[in-house]
Amino acid sequence: KQEVTQIPAALSVPEGENLVLNCSFTDSAIYNLQWFRQDPGKGLTSLLLIQSSQREQTSGRLNASLDKSSGRSTLYIAASQPGDSATYLCAVRPSSDYKLSFGAGTTVTVRA
Amino acid sequence: DTAVSQTPKYLVTQMGNDKSIKCEQNLGHDTMYWYKQDSKKFLKIMFSYNNKELIINETVPNRFSPKSPDKAHLNLHINSLELGDSAVYFCASSQDSAGGRRQEQFFGPGTRLTVL
Numbered sequence: 597k598q599e600v601t602q603i604p605a606a607l608s609v610p611e612g613e614n615l616v617l618n619c620s621f622t623d624s625a626i627y628n629l630q631w632f633r634q635d636p637g638k639g640l641t642s643l644l645l646i647q648s649s650q651r652e653q654t655s656g657r658l659n660a661s662l663d664k665s666s667g668r669s670t671l672y673i674a675a676s677q678p679g680d681s682a683t684y685l686c687a688v689r690p691s692s693d694y695k696l697s698f699g700a701g702t703t704v705t706v707r708a
Numbered sequence: 709d710t711a712v713s714q715t716p717k718y719l720v721t722q723m724g725n726d727k728s729i730k731c732e733q734n735l736g737h738d739t740m741y742w743y744k745q746d747s748k749k750f751l752k753i754m755f756s757y758n759n760k761e762l763i764i765n766e767t768v769p770n771r772f773s774p775k776s777p778d779k780a781h782l783n784l785h786i787n788s789l790e791l792g793d794s795a796v797y798f799c800a801s802s803q804d805s806a807g808g809r810r811q812e813q814f815f816g817p818g819t820r821l822t823v824l
Contacts, residue, residue, distance in 0.1 A: 628811055639712075639798060640751075640815040685751070689811065694739065694764055694802075696813060698751040 598623045602699035615673040619686035632685045676706045712816035720822045729784045731799030740782035741800040
């Protein structure tokens with residue numbers, strides 16, 4: 597059974613600092629890994645999707661890396677802004693089916 | 709234009725009642741999902757339909773029954789509601805099983821269900 601862990605559970609940084617969010621998973625037989633953002637009381641917004649054959653994906657200030665063999669992904673957010681405050685979730689899709697297994701999330705607060 | 713929409717946004721009801729949550733996507737996707745997010749914020753898959761066919765049916769009570777009248781809609785009906793059913797229910801969709809970027813899942817805004 598796939599287990600997804602996100603550390604730390606919460607993070608508070610001053611504006612302008614770079615953010616590093618970690619995601620680890622136990623079963624390396626994945627099809628893809630997706631990073632989401634969830635604002636309080638809102639749905640999930642997809643940020644980046646990395647296929648199992650890729651090492652990283654970039655979108656604007658966001659960069660996600662994937663090391664499948666060690667079961668890790670890292671989301672980097674450059675030059676953080678107060679608007680980046682949210683909970684960030686990673687989710688892993690196995691090779692064998694459609695199910696996404698989610699981590700519990702990292703709640704980020706960027707202080708102005 | 710909302711890509712994945714759910715109604716209602718909030719649902720407050722008494723134990724024992726039957727209720728439905730509706731989901732619609734206008735993305736032309738083939739696959740739709742229902743997830744439950746509990747009070748500890750863990751998201752868990754409940755069901756998935758691909759082209760109106762059930763493909764994922766996790767271990768949920770059979771009081772929960774999904775219904776997909778067409779590819780763009782996936783509704784969730786819950787019978788005999790219990791206190792433990794209180795949670796946020798999210799609908800999501802993705803393109804198809806062919807892989808690549810089309811596997812990306814898009815989520816609706818959620819329905820917060822409170823059972824009293």
